[in-house]
Amino acid sequence: MSCSKVRGWLPAYLAESLGEEERQEFRAHVRSCPGCRRWLWQEDATVALALALPATDTADAGFVEEVLAGIHQRRVERALARKKQTWRRAAAAAAALLALGLAYERWPRSPRPQVVAQPAQEKLAPEPFVEVEGEGVRVYQLASGGDARTQVAFIVSPSVEL
Known part of the structure; x- marks a missing residue:
């Protein structure tokens, strides 16, 4: 494998889009070629360190299944927790209402005034009475019973009477 080919494969290697055979070829070349190793250290030291590690078999199907089962279990637990929270919130809202x-x-209220219907009474005007009589003039004073503030007085000439 040439050094230019390795440098061209680096993005595909990092994206893990190379096939297993190409990955092994890439790793073997970087381990054996000091120029590519130096170039890789200059480009990305983290990748160079990762390539220096011994290759491990990551194709363990049991491991992948365990991880996926754990993810599924967490999703189920979250969904159940959400349902419990929904019922708790609904119960709390109902209790609050x-x-x-x-x-x-039960809150004490101030009594409202009661309106009681009373039979209508005709208000009759008080009888006029003569206060002063003399010299051909009559004075009539009209006053409501006991209300000294409101009084009306008429002075009538007898010649004008109807």
């Missing part, structure tokens, strides 16, 4: 309703019902 019930408490507010009972508090409103």
